[in-house]
Amino acid sequence: MLRADGVEFVLEGGRRILGPASLDVAPGTLTALVGPSGSGKTTFLRQLAGITLPTSGTVTLDDDPATRRVEDLGYVPQRETVHQRLTVREALEYAAILRLDADEDITMRVDQVLRELDLEAQADTWVGDLSGGERRRAACGQELVGRPRVLLLDEPTSGLDPVLERRLMLMFRRLADNGRAVVVATHATASLDLCDTVAVMRGGVLTITDDPEVAVESLRQAAGGDRAPDPLPEGETAPEDPPRLGIGTRPFGLEYRALAGRYARTLLRDRKTLRILLGQSPIIGILIVLCFDPKAFDDNGDQVANTVMFIFLLMTGAIWLGITASCREIVKERGIIEREFDVGLRSDAYVLAKATVLFALSTVQVVLMMVVVVLLQPLGESGGAVLALIGLAVLVSWVSVALGLTVSAVARSVDQAAGVIPLVLIPQLLFAGAVIPLARMPAVASAFAQVTYARWAYAGMGSAINLDDRLLAKPSANTALGFNRSFFAMTPMTGAAALVCFLLILLALTAMLLQWRAPVDDA
Numbered sequence: 419m420l421r422a423d424g425v426e427f428v429l430e431g432g433r434r435i436l437g438p439a440s441l442d443v444a445p446g447t448l449t450a451l452v453g454p455s456g457s458g459k460t461t462f463l464r465q466l467a468g469i470t471l472p473t474s475g476t477v478t479l480d481d482d483p484a485t486r487r488v489e490d491l492g493y494v495p496q497r498e499t500v501h502q503r504l505t506v507r508e509a510l511e512y513a514a515i516l517r518l519d520a521d522e523d524i525t526m527r528v529d530q531v532l533r534e535l536d537l538e539a540q541a542d543t544w545v546g547d548l549s550g551g552e553r554r555r556a557a558c559g560q561e562l563v564g565r566p567r568v569l570l571l572d573e574p575t576s577g578l579d580p581v582l583e584r585r586l587m588l589m590f591r592r593l594a595d596n597g598r599a600v601v602v603a604t605h606a607t608a609s610l611d612l613c614d615t616v617a618v619m620r621g622g623v624l625t626i627t628d629d630p631e632v633a634v635e636s637l638r639q640a641a642g643g644d645r646a647p648d649p650l651p652e653g654e655t656a657p658e659d660p661p662r663l664g665i666g667t668r669p670f671g672l673e674y675r676a677l678a679g680r681y682a683r684t685l686l687r688d689r690k691t692l693r694i695l696l697g698q699s700p701i702i703g704i705l706i707v708l709c710f711d712p713k714a715f716d717d718n719g720d721q722v723a724n725t726v727m728f729i730f731l732l733m734t735g736a737i738w739l740g741i742t743a744s745c746r747e748i749v750k751e752r753g754i755i756e757r758e759f760d761v762g763l764r765s766d767a768y769v770l771a772k773a774t775v776l777f778a779l780s781t782v783q784v785v786l787m788m789v790v791v792v793l794l795q796p797l798g799e800s801g802g803a804v805l806a807l808i809g810l811a812v813l814v815s816w817v818s819v820a821l822g823l824t825v826s827a828v829a830r831s832v833d834q835a836a837g838v839i840p841l842v843l844i845p846q847l848l849f850a851g852a853v854i855p856l857a858r859m860p861a862v863a864s865a866f867a868q869v870t871y872a873r874w875a876y877a878g879m880g881s882a883i884n885l886d887d888r889l890l891a892k893p894s895a896n897t898a899l900g901f902n903r904s905f906f907a908m909t910p911m912t913g914a915a916a917l918v919c920f921l922l923i924l925l926a927l928t929a930m931l932l933q934w935r936a937p938v939d940d941a
Contacts, residue, residue, distance in 0.1 A: 419442060419443070419444055419445070419479070419480060420442070420443040420466060420477075420478075420479050420484070420491075420567075420568050420599055420601075421441070421442050421443075421476075421477070421478050421479075422439060422440055422441045422442075422462075422465065422466060422475065422476075422477045423440050423475055423476050423477075423478075424437070424438045424439075424440055424474065424475035424476070425437050425438065425439045425440070425462070425465055425472040425474075425475035425476070425477060426438050426439070426472060426473050426474045426475055427458075427461050427462075427465070427470075427472055427473050427622075428473040428474075434622060435458055435461060435622050436458040436461050436462055436465075436472075436622040437472070437474075437475065437622060437623075437624075438474075438475060439458075439462060439475075439622075439623070439624035440475075440624070441466075441617055441624060441626065443466075443568065443599045443601055443615075444599060445567070445597055445598065445599050446594055446595065446597050446598070446599070447594055447599055447600070447614040447615060448590055448591055448593075448594040448600045448602070448612060448613045448614055448615075449599075449600070449601045449602070449613060449614065449615045449616070449617060450601075450602050450603075450604060450610055450613040450615070450616045450617065451463065451601060451602065451603040451604070451617045451619065452603075452604055452605070452607065452610070452616060452617070452618055452619070453618060453619030453620060454605075455605075457619040457620060457621060457622065458619050458621075458622040459572070459573075459603040459619050460496070460572055460603065461622075462619065462624070463493070463570050463572050463601070463603050464493075465477050465484070466484065466491070466568075466570055466601065467484070467488070467491045467493035467570050467760075468483070468484035468485040468486070468487060468488040468491050469488070469493065469760055471485065479491065479567065479568065487567075488760055488761055488762070489517070489564060489566070489761050489762065490566055490567040490568065491566055491567070491568050491570065492558075492561030492562065492564065492566030492568065492569040492570065493561065493570045493571075493572075493757065493760065494554075494557045494558055494560075494561055494569070494570070494571045494572065494574060495572050495753070495756075495757065496572045496573045496576065497753035498553070498557075498753055498754070499557050499560060499753060499754050499757050500545045500553065500556050500557050500560060500754070501545060501680070501684050501751070501754060502544065502545050502546030503544060503545075503546060503683075503684040503687040503688060504544065504545055504680070504683065504684060505541065505542050505543060505544055505545070506532070506537055506540050506541050506542070506543060506545060506548070506552075506556050506559070507528060507532070507541040507542060508680075508683070509545055509556060509559075509560060510528045510531055510532070510556075510559050510560060510563050511524055511525075511528050512676055512679075512680045513559075513560040513561075513563050513564070514527050514528055514563040514564070515672065515676040516668070516673060516676055516677075516758060516761075516763060517563060517564035517761060518563065518564065518565075520668075520669065520672055527563055528563060531559045531562045531563050532559070534562065534592075534593070534596075535555045535556075535558060535559050535562070535589065536555070536589070537552065537555055537556065537559065540552055540556075549582075550577055550578055550582065551578055551582040551585060551586055554574045554575075554578075554586060555586070555589065557574075558571070558574070558589075558593075560757075562593075564761070566598070567598065567599065568598065568599040568600075568601070569590075569593060569598055569599070569600045569601070570600075570601045570603075571590070571600070571601070571602045571603065572603045573603055573604060573605065574586060574590075574602060574604070575587065575602075575604055575605075575606050576604075576605070580608060583606050583608065583609065584608065584609050587602070587606075587609035587612050588609075588612065590602055590612075591612045594614075607630075610630035611630050613630070614628065615627075615628055616628065616629075616630060668762070668764070670764060670766070670767050673763065673764050673767035673768075673771075674767040674770055674771050677767055677768055677771035677772075678770075678771035678774050678775055681771055681772060681775045682775045685775060685779070695739075695742075695743055695779065695783065696782065696783060696786065698739070698783075699739060699782075699783040699784070699786035699787040699790075700786050700787065700790045702735045702738070702739070702787050703735070703786070703787040703788070703789075703790030703791045703794070704790055704794070706728070706731045706732065706735060706787075706791060706795075707790070707791055707794040707795045709731065710724060710728060710795060712795075715728075715795070715796075715797055715798055722885075725797075725883070725885060726852065726880070726885065727852065728795075728797075729807075729852075729876065729879050729880050729883070729885070730850065730852035730853075730876060732787075732788070732791065732807070732811055732879065733811065733814060733850065733872065733875050733876050733879055734847060735784075735787055735811075736784050736787070736811040736812070736814045736815040736818065736875075737814060737815070737818045737843065737846055737847075737872060737875075738818075738843065739780055739783045739784060739787070739815050739818070740776075740780050740814070740815035740816065740817070740818025740819040740821070740822060741818045741819075741821060741822040741825075741839060741842065741843060742822070742839065743776055743779055743780055743783070743819060743822065744772075744776050744818075744819040744820075744821075744822030744823050744826065745822035745823075745825045745826050745829075745835045745836065745838070745839055746826060746832050746835050746836065747772055747776065747822070747823065747826055748772065748823060748826035748827050748928075748932070749826045749827075749829045749830070749831060749832055749834075749835050750826075750832050755768065755932075759932070765929045765930075765932040765933045766929045768929075768932065769823065769925055769928050769929045769932065770925065772823060773816075773819060773820060773823065773925060776819045776823075777816050777819060780812070780815040780816060780818075780819050781812050781815070781816075783815065784808070784811050784812045784815045785808065785812070787811075788807070788808045788811060792804060797883065799883050803882055803883050803884070806882035806910045807879055807882045807883060809910075809914070810875065810878050810879045810882055810910060810913060810914060810917075811879065813875075813914055813917045813918070813921075814871070814872070814875035814879075814917060816917075816921055817871050817875070817917050817920045817921045817924065820920075820921050820924035820925050820928065821842055821871075821924055823924070823925070823928045824924050824927055824928045824931065825838050825839075825842060827928045827931040827932050828931060845870060846870060846871070846872035847872065849863065849866060849867040849870040849872065849873060850867075850870065850872035850873050850875070850876040851867060851873050851876055851877065851905060852876055855905065856873070856905060857905070871916070871917060871920040874913050874916035874917055874920070875913065875917060877905055877906055877908055877913055878908065878910050878912065878913015878914060878916070878917070879910075879913070880905075880906040881906050881907070881908050881909060881910050881912075881913060882910045882913075885906040886905075886906035886907045
């Protein structure tokens with residue numbers, strides 16, 4: 419039995435937006451939660467699902483707090499929760515891997531859910547190609563593979579025509595008849611006759627009835643006479659949700675492999691984005707080469723100055739490739755992973771899975787850029803020096819991937835993430851030590867540069883081709899450029915070690931931000 423007893427939700431400013439509300443949901447019953455927009459349906463549903471803590475009152479499942487039984491409480495929010503570039507079967511298989519025990523027969527369970535939801539004919543269809551009603555069923559399937567005791571759905575019929583709405587409600591009726599407790603938050607009233615109980619929300623207050631006609635009249639009065647709660651006034655906030663589970667109980671390796679495989683599959687199927695990401699790499703290489711005379715690296719007075727700027731541009735290209743490949747990759751699927759975190763997805767497995775696939779992508783990008791550069795503008799270096807240069811360029815792109823993931827974890831939208839790119843890219847370029855050498859920077863700026871990974875990447879890449887010795891051999895160039903010997907005196911391994919430290923710090927920070935993230939607002 420799912421039971422809400424005297425549940426209230428009060429903002430920090432003291433305004434009550436829900437309750438007191440009490441509701442019992444028994445196994446085998448279908449309950450409709452109806453009310454106008456802003457009446458508190460989503461707030462109440464999230465509390466029933468154990469995602470949000472009520473200000474007062476309790477929500478329990480079989481006398482246990484709902485927050486401890488989230489895996490028994492299937493919750494389908496309004497937002498999309500299924501990857502568009504997976505087939506229905508693939509989406510359910512990944513959901514099953516992330517929800518079920520490792521020794522379960524995943525294929526058998528997925529087949530059972532496909533039959534239960536009448537999705538067998540669409541099993542091998544991409545989710546993005548499904549109709550609206552079929553996508554809702556696929557979202558339900560992701561929850562059902564975990565065998566929840568209760569299924570809670572937030573506006574699953576929104577945007578559907580009356581025929582599809584009725585068909586979906588009939589499916590919920592069948593799910594309830596099979597022994598589950600089903601709660602559906604909805605605006606629609608045409609199918610309330612299928613429900614055992616109707617709970618009408620009016621300004622955060624709950625009224626219970628089993629008569630659909632009474633519910634429709636009550637809803638009509640609510641729509642005409644009750645005003646939906648206003649948006650939060652400036653400075654007024656809702657109480658914090660309970661800490662997200664973040665680190666789950668399933669094995670790290672199992673979740674990591676499933677998440678990396680899912681991400682790689684969806685990325686490879688996004689052909690347009692992949693062409694753009696890979697196509698820009700040789701273009702950047704060509705543009706870098708065009709900036710220099712074909713004889714720029716001959717043994718003349720400008721050789722050192724040209725080499726110093728050339729290495730800076732290579733590093734800039736690697737940073738750009740890494741950040742642009744990753745800065746949208748968490749926020750664009752935020753609605754999907756929010757639900758997975760609710761049921762215990764490991765934030766460390768998620769971040770590392772994302773990073774692994776993006777590391778492979780950025781490696782290909784940087785190698786393409788560097789091959790074009792080396793072929794069109796030979797540096798006259800040994801093969802070992804060129805490989806060390808490429809290796810450091812790849813490593814700096816990995817650190818940039820990690821920085822992009824950190825940005826994506828903080829951003830609230832894809833546009834916001836894209837807008838932050840200049841704010842994280844420009845400091846790397848300004849404090850790398852090429853535009854203004856560290857020796858000429860004020861003490862504060864020089865100190866800040868030491869915690870800028872581009873400074874270590876630039877110095878490491880310069881040391882890979884012996885810029886230190888070249889500057890020493892050209893005192894006039896050294897003086898004109900403003901470098902002191904200590905800048906490029908490190909070994910490539912020192913630069914690589916520093917970059918690895920930045921990489922680990924940024925990945926750990928991203929995982930922490932996801933573990934304590936603010937929840938996505940439901941519509």
